[in-house]
Amino acid sequence: MDKLSIAVVGAGKLGRLIIHRLLTHVDPASIHLCRKDPNRLGELAQEFPGCRVHTNAQAAVDRSGVAILAVKPPDLGPLAAMLGFNGQAVLSLITGKSFGTLISTLGTTNLVRASTSILLETGSAQTTWMAHPQVETHSLSVCLRIMKEWGELTEAQTEHDLAVTIVSSGALPGILATDLLDYVYALQALGEQNAEQKTLRTLKVLCEQCLEKNCSLESKVSQVKTPGGITIAATDVLEQANHQTTIAEALQASLSRVYELDG
Template sequence: MKRIGIIGVGEIGRAIVVGLCDGADKPPEVFLSPRGARTAAELSERFEGVRVCAGNQEVVDRSEVVIIAVRPLDRHEALAGLSVDGDKIVVNVMAGVGNDELRRMLATDAPLVRAIPLPPVRERDSVTVTFPSHPVVDSLFERLGGSLAVEDEAAFNVFSALTATLTTHLSYLTTLTSWAVGHGVPSDVADHYVRGLFQGVGRALSDETRSLHQLAADHETPNGSNERIRTTWFTPANSEALNKVLDDLLARLK
């Protein structure tokens, strides 16, 4: 796999390029679409093997693996008229756009693989869910932190829904910081402390010998402060509401 094309150079496209090229001994050639011109130009200046193409068809023609990373709402405009030969491999990272629909749009016999790369692939530190398993695509994402191939599209959609909780988690941390500021703690001090507090917990997640339930128990003293917050704020009703919104999102993704 020496030539990779990316159509749609937004945050995920940028992260993939950086993960593949930054500090790599033998980075692939990367061909970028002109969409997201500023980001594409920046990446081509930063990395020797990255080139910006005149159009999306050129990206396809020059690549072995084509990653489609446009926003779902832009897919019809971005992919209209593209010709994709059967010897290409197409990686679909558009949320909520199934491979059946993409195959109809492209009218191609090329292998299509769905994937959920996240921004930490830029540090080669994020597992990417894929469906169906394909050796070339799985190898690509192994280079970016790991690949998790799932058995069917229903499971893939569940993982896609889970990724939608990330900004909610960050907003939770923002709320904690704002609460501390409201009680007189300087903003930069509160921000620094909350980041460090949850980075420490995050490192504990790498210990897969303990279940998530066990990790929670290990951080909680009976009748202590953590238990008080959990049982009075994260109530069964809140848990049910979270399950409901995830179920609603999953229905949309299907």
């Protein structure tokens, strides 16, 4: 990305992944970083050599054309109190913070909201974005250029669509990993020595078959649920335990938290 200066505000898990991805195609000298704790600036300089490290967010933003906000939702207020924008594009990945909240706290409408996942580090994330109606055309173009490097892009039509995507893209990898880990523990209890590797390989094959053959998970389930067989013996137990209802309640709880974070 020629002549594009980018400030990344937030050096947590997501912020670091974004920086790592930027470094695959952006000159380090064009990336401006900062930390809430000035005593830990040396860590950033050591982890991301060549990037410009600043003692505060304003200094980083002032030297950039686009500011990527990757802070935790509770940190938006304190950040906004010490931060001003002068035409910079703002790409917000702050979970749950609506355009209304961002405008009232940041004082700009030159905004793009996005939801992505940890897969952005390898360029394989599914990122959903939405631009504020008053965003500048050039600013939107710059934000899209950045996000295209993260993987596949989808434009959300409403902020509710974006909230749902925050769950399906942002939270789902962790939710699925948690569920899979329960299967691993159960297999280990049965005596399976390579439970984790077998579970991951099975999942990989299942996903590849569905994606490559363009078949649905429902059709795959129908293929393996032989009456009187070992698979249906297990799925019957899951159905009796209302497993599907539990999953639905878990995802609804995640979506509710997205809206709570806008408070």
